[in-house]
Amino acid sequence: MVGTGITYVRGDASTPQGKGVKIIxxxxxxxxxxxxxxxxxxxxxxxxxxxxxxxWHRERAKNDxxxxxxxxxxxxxxxxxxxxxxxxxxxxxxxxxxxxRYEAIDAALGLLAVKAEExxxxxxxxxxxxxxxxxxxARVEPLIAERLTARDIPVTVYDFGA
Numbered sequence: 071m072v073g074t075g076i077t078y079v080r081g082d083a084s085t086p087q088g089k090g091v092k093i094i095x096x097x098x099x100x101x102x103x104x105x106x107x108x109x110x111x112x113x114x115x116x117x118x119x120x121x122x123x124x125x126w127h128r129e130r131a132k133n134d135x136x137x138x139x140x141x142x143x144x145x146x147x148x149x150x151x152x153x154x155x156x157x158x159x160x161x162x163x164x165x166x167x168x169x170x171r172y173e174a175i176d177a178a179l180g181l182l183a184v185k186a187e188e189x190x191x192x193x194x195x196x197x198x199x200x201x202x203x204x205x206x207x208a209r210v211e212p213l214i215a216e217r218l219t220a221r222d223i224p225v226t227v228y229d230f231g232a
Contacts, residue, residue, distance in 0.1 A: 076215065083096075088226070096109065099155070100137050100159065102123075156199055176217065183217050
């Protein structure tokens, strides 16, 4: 799609391309579950995002953990991981509907924009909310364009093994 300001590349979002400060963004569920999908690639590279996410969820009575929240974990001098809570529960054999929550992704992207501006960072991600969360890229892409690229924050979306 032209005009969104999003760059699409083939590759792995857990190894972001380019120079400068980079934030790798991905969508998490609100149940404290970490163990399927893109997070496995993150955990293979760095233990910190999973540790931070699990602690954030465990301590949720005392913090801002909720749909629409974002947690930023520095994993290298110029690389951060953004845990965006944009998924209500997880898909199971019995569940109906999809876990993705577009309004939560939108809110979390707003927090991501503030952090990216603060750090002077580019944002790197898979097609968030569209894997295990079951979302449609046609609904997520405009949120990214509105929240990030409209503010001149460079965004690269990685299609793995495409």
